Amino acid sequence: MPIQIHDTLTGGKHELTPLRPGQVGLYACGPTVYDLSHLGHARCYVVWDVVVRHLRARGLAVKYVRNFTDVDDKIIKRAGERGEDPVALAARFADEFHRDMDALGCLRPDVEPRVSGHIPEIVALIAALVEKGFAYAPGNGDVYFSVRRFPEYGRLSGRNLDDLLAGARVAPGEAKRDPLDFALWKGAKPGEPRWPSPWGDGRPGWHIECSAMTRKHLGDTFDLHTGGKDLVFPHHTNEIAQSVCACGDGQHAESYARAWLHNGFVEIDDEKMSKSLGNFFTVRQVLERYEAEGLRLFLLGTHYRRDFNFSDTVLSEAERRLGYLYETLEKADRVAAGAAPAPAQGGKVPADGGAAPDGGLVERCRAALDDDFNTPQVLGLLAEAFTAANALCDLKGKKTPEQRERLAAFARDARRLGETRGLLQRAPGETLRALRDRAAGRRGLDTAAVEARLAERQAARKARDFARSDAIRDELLAQGVAIMDGPEGTSWKVL
Numbered sequence: 309m310p311i312q313i314h315d316t317l318t319g320g321k322h323e324l325t326p327l328r329p330g331q332v333g334l335y336a337c338g339p340t341v342y343d344l345s346h347l348g349h350a351r352c353y354v355v356w357d358v359v360v361r362h363l364r365a366r367g368l369a370v371k372y373v374r375n376f377t378d379v380d381d382k383i384i385k386r387a388g389e390r391g392e393d394p395v396a397l398a399a400r401f402a403d404e405f406h407r408d409m410d411a412l413g414c415l416r417p418d419v420e421p422r423v424s425g426h427i428p429e430i431v432a433l434i435a436a437l438v439e440k441g442f443a444y445a446p447g448n449g450d451v452y453f454s455v456r457r458f459p460e461y462g463r464l465s466g467r468n469l470d471d472l473l474a475g476a477r478v479a480p481g482e483a484k485r486d487p488l489d490f491a492l493w494k495g496a497k498p499g500e501p502r503w504p505s506p507w508g509d510g511r512p513g514w515h516i517e518c519s520a521m522t523r524k525h526l527g528d529t530f531d532l533h534t535g536g537k538d539l540v541f542p543h544h545t546n547e548i549a550q551s552v553c554a555c556g557d558g559q560h561a562e563s564y565a566r567a568w569l570h571n572g573f574v575e576i577d578d579e580k581m582s583k584s585l586g587n588f589f590t591v592r593q594v595l596e597r598y599e600a601e602g603l604r605l606f607l608l609g610t611h612y613r614r615d616f617n618f619s620d621t622v623l624s625e626a627e628r629r630l631g632y633l634y635e636t637l638e639k640a641d642r643v644a645a646g647a648a649p650a651p652a653q654g655g656k657v658p659a660d661g662g663a664a665p666d667g668g669l670v671e672r673c674r675a676a677l678d679d680d681f682n683t684p685q686v687l688g689l690l691a692e693a694f695t696a697a698n699a700l701c702d703l704k705g706k707k708t709p710e711q712r713e714r715l716a717a718f719a720r721d722a723r724r725l726g727e728t729r730g731l732l733q734r735a736p737g738e739t740l741r742a743l744r745d746r747a748a749g750r751r752g753l754d755t756a757a758v759e760a761r762l763a764e765r766q767a768a769r770k771a772r773d774f775a776r777s778d779a780i781r782d783e784l785l786a787q788g789v790a791i792m793d794g795p796e797g798t799s800w801k802v803l
């Protein structure tokens with residue numbers, strides 16, 4: 309079964325057919341590093357991480373390139389406000405970005421090019437465009453791309469030039485021949501970083517960097533280009549125009565990236581996330597309150613092409629689901645090893661243990677990811693398998709060797725499946741305690757105080773003072789803390 313992808317360029321699903329058999333070149337537009345990364349970054353880079361992991365798991369040699377935009381208006385402005393060098397400020401926030409993405413379990417790309425390290429390549433690409441007549445230097449230090457020279461300009465966004473023209477303006481100080489034209493090179497302004505060029509000192513426009521970096525690290529034509537859907541126009545549209553005209557066939561968008569994947573927006577409580585609305589969250593703010601793996605599970609619960617809605621309620625729910633997955637894994641490990649299972653907590657146990665964990669789980673999850681990286685479907689399949697495994701663990705009586713083997717196989721498959729999604733790789737006990745402490749923190753509960761009350765209850769039970777032991781149990785329950793007495797001692801969780 310081949311891998312199917314939804315390609316923005318063709319507007320439909322088609323088979324991924326690598327340019328070079330067995331190899332995939334993938335480029336993701338990276339962050340503009342002038343501040344801490346936010347939930348929108350977490351969303352798209354977790355998604356591309358799963359895409360890369362899955363393609364690799366399918367035996368493809370993926371070269372994953374993601375840039376850092378470290379020369380840009382926003383960076384220059386921020387650096388000016390702080391009296392810092394722009395490239396140094398960007399380097400600092402690139403390090404912060406790495407910290408966040410590492411915390412989210414995203415693999416580092418193979419190459420992470422920066423604008424400041426690719427100026428000669430950028431200048432060479434612009435020079436090629438000028439030479440071929442696709443770009444012009446009006447003499448004020450700027451260089452512009454001549455949009456009307458490229459017939460497929462509106463193809464990626466599915467809009468024609470007149471529609472695009474309606475929104476185009478010539479800003480003061482620009483010397484464009486046509487309002488649609490865009491800057492490839494910007495003449496130096498006082499206080500801005502500058503590099504020499506045939507058109508005078510200056511710096512690159514935003515779009516040209518990706519064309520120069522893909523060319524250097526993936527070649528003139530490569531397989532997959534990814535990014536947020538807000539980048540379709542103008543950024544990706546302009547990338548295509550530059551690359552196709554400078555080093556492609558001058559005609560067809562496919563002579564640059566052969567397919568484009570775009571992810572949806574992040575909304576907060578059904579509104580678009582923005583600083584002005586006051587509903588803006590950095591990754592770090594979220595990770596102060598939630599486990600990174602819970603956030604990751606939550607992000608993968610929505611198909612990458614759809615917009616997704618973030619709220620505390622749904623994120624808490626994702627953490628609860630993660631807790632259930634780890635509880636089940638812990639239980640399956642214990643039962644598979646032949647130890648006595650903990651008694652079931654309230655739930656009814658079907659006589660036959662419910663559906664058995666399915667041996668075809670790995671294959672079905674693979675098929676779901678092959679179908680345009682359908683992560684929500686994978687999570688659904690995992691949920692079914694975990695429910696079945698849980699029911700099997702909870703079956704009364706001693707497990708047969710066959711049942712124990714099924715649980716061992718389940719735990720193995722679950723961890724293997726988790727690996728290609730960046731989930732379920734931690735020790736269950738430790739993770740469950742971390743999740744519990746997070747939930748306690750959000751409730752304003754003091755973990756140490758709960759533990760102290762539990763110790764008092766243990767002492768009361770030892771002294772056979774059951775009235776006192778029950779009173780402590782009820783008191784904790786009223787605070788939302790449930791106590792579980794099991795063969796391995798007493799544990800607690802936040803309800």
Ligand SMILES: [Zn+2]
Pocket residue numbers: 336337338518543547
């Ligand atoms: Zn880009």
